[in-house]
Amino acid sequence: MLKAIQNLGSSTTTTTTTTTTTGFVASFYRLKPPHATTTSAFVSVSSSLLSYYSPRTRPIKPLLFLTRKTRSLEPVRAQTRSESKMDGTSSSSSVAVHSSGSVRKINFCQWCGGQTKHDIPDGEEKMRAICTVCGKITYQNPKMVVGCLIEHDNKVLLCKRNIQPSFGLWTLPAGYLEIGESAAEGAIRETWEEAHAEVEVVSPFAHLDIPLIGQTYIIFLAKLRKPHFSPGPESLECQLFSLDDIPFDSLAFSSMAVTLKLYIEDVKAGSRKFHYGTINKRYFTMHFLY
Amino acid sequence: MLKAIQNLGSSTTTTTTTTTTTGFVASFYRLKPPHATTTSAFVSVSSSLLSYYSPRTRPIKPLLFLTRKTRSLEPVRAQTRSESKMDGTSSSSSVAVHSSGSVRKINFCQWCGGQTKHDIPDGEEKMRAICTVCGKITYQNPKMVVGCLIEHDNKVLLCKRNIQPSFGLWTLPAGYLEIGESAAEGAIRETWEEAHAEVEVVSPFAHLDIPLIGQTYIIFLAKLRKPHFSPGPESLECQLFSLDDIPFDSLAFSSMAVTLKLYIEDVKAGSRKFHYGTINKRYFTMHFLY
Incomplete structure (x- = not known):
């Protein structure tokens, strides 16, 4: 160990x-x-x-x-x-979610429903889910x-x-x-x-x-x-x-x-x-x- | 006061x-x-x-x-x-978000893109955004x-x-x-x-x-x-x-x-x-x- x-x-x-x-x-x-x-x-x-x-x-x-x-x-x-349980779902399965993997699961914008892209926004250093329609970022903390x-x-x-x-x-x-x-x-x-x-x-x-x-x-x-x-x-x-x-x-x-x-x-x-x-x-x- | x-x-x-x-x-x-x-x-x-x-x-x-x-x-x-900043957006405006109001802003499922409904799930006591397609709950904490x-x-x-x-x-x-x-x-x-x-x-x-x-x-x-x-x-x-x-x-x-x-x-x-x-x-x- x-x-x-x-x-x-x-x-x-x-x-x-x-x-x-x-x-x-x-x-x-x-x-x-x-x-x-x-x-x-x-x-x-x-x-x-x-x-x-x-x-x-x-x-x-x-x-x-x-x-x-x-x-x-x-x-x-x-x-x-x-x-x-990291991804906010109601699943009870034991899931290991890495700091990047969790973001990758966010496919849609929860506000407008637009598809997201996974990229590092300007001025940030971490991968985020960014809406391709409204531009909002879904942060996970x-x-x-x-x-x-x-x-x-x-x-x-x-x-x-x-x-x-x-x-x-x-x-x-x-x-x-x-x-x-x-x-x-x-x-x-x-x-x-x-x-x-x-x-x-x-x-x-x-x-x-x-x-x-x-x-x-x-x-x-x-x-x-x-x-x-x-x-x-x-x-x-x-x-x-x-x-x-x-x-x-x-x-x-x-x-x-x-x-x-x-x-x-x-x-x-x-x-x-x-x-x-x-x-x-x-x-x-x-x-x-x- | x-x-x-x-x-x-x-x-x-x-x-x-x-x-x-x-x-x-x-x-x-x-x-x-x-x-x-x-x-x-x-x-x-x-x-x-x-x-x-x-x-x-x-x-x-x-x-x-x-x-x-x-x-x-x-x-x-x-x-x-x-x-x-409570809703995870990149907006810099000062927004007061109540415990229920924040959930009301979640209109779509971030996993499947389905529309959400706002309801109290079975076994819970708090309003949640529940996907009407896949059934997943978007928790906010x-x-x-x-x-x-x-x-x-x-x-x-x-x-x-x-x-x-x-x-x-x-x-x-x-x-x-x-x-x-x-x-x-x-x-x-x-x-x-x-x-x-x-x-x-x-x-x-x-x-x-x-x-x-x-x-x-x-x-x-x-x-x-x-x-x-x-x-x-x-x-x-x-x-x-x-x-x-x-x-x-x-x-x-x-x-x-x-x-x-x-x-x-x-x-x-x-x-x-x-x-x-x-x-x-x-x-x-x-x-x-x-």
Whole structure:
């Protein structure tokens, strides 16, 4: 397995690396910025060659390789709808969409219906779908998935999925952020929809980018307003798990495995940090067009 | 001015409220989660009635009103491309797009070219554009704008815009996150494009949602790898400003004004926190469809 870890931090970072049995490497950066009284954590999860944008050596250059391995994550069996559905269709199949490939799928202008051409517009550096009739460009950008990590009596709430993909596997309640809501509101909504749990957001916990599929996970720590929950239509069951009992061998999404591992580390350390990082998977190839 | 502040924090929060001369109210929440050794800050900026999703009283209920006013933000003159362009077109006009209105603009399927209908699909609660030929749904989701707040010799780097909207006004280097890059990579890229500055990301600094226009700002603290910068094609000039000299009366975007105010507060307090919050503007009406 190729271990390529993006070093986002400074020389003051300390790093630990985690290897899964299903093809990704996680590296957790703890760094303390100059003057800072608080600590943020950087996370990078990768199993493919992680490239890094450098303005001096465009288009890309590979980054730091780390070898220190301290522990193992449990398997994450399935790639998920949330981690695969990039083209906005209602298809539930697991589709890897590269930064250029996604644009190539846009054949028509959604405003006028004209055919599109795929070209790099003047003043830009990236391939776009440009309408040959009205000239409008259909931009595609990463999507945010928002969710809650609910703490209750030293346990966390997980939902067993009642939909494909990853049917029957466990996840934190989460879903796509909608226009018109904040990330926290979206996380609260998704938690209600999937677990019928009324929660209060306590603090932001993790921002995990998955560049290869154009997704960003924003996870909040939350607490139950009332100790009631029950499965929504998309869940088979909902259950509070003590940290020792979290079913890492049947989690639906690698993002959730990373989030829960970070949380367990924070609990053991007696603190809650905000974590930022990147997840890259071996079954994707990375393409930069700029 | 209607002051409606979203209380995302717990009872341990302390709150200060800031009023601008151009129509938004900012409230900054500092909270310390249970067990936390670090502090996160919640921010809410609003001038319209901020409503809050509650699973018990769906669809929405208004939230906490705060009156404590401690200081004033300087004017933010213009709404910006970044804060207005929601429909993916190349138009530079300032367009307010509501959560339903944006869907109504999608007339054709981008995959097959078929006409769309606007309806709530089975199992969903939100209006979508559904192709009447192939059945695919064109989802629209908020977009991320990523940028850098570059610290150098107790100054910060700003760029004067060379493009509309907000031509001639100052901003932090920032732009839309692209598929295939992490938020930090996108922020580094935008900084290079707009300021020809080679930077290293130090830590995440702010996550600011603007739900009414479907945008989320992700701002990183960064430092110059080399003390060189010069305006890119989208900038008239780039300049380091001491904190006392930041041109708050000619900033392009409210999100940047909020970010810089938070930063100044952090510097005065001798710490750097991660901030999360919401910006709402009076010239938008809020619509929830769920």
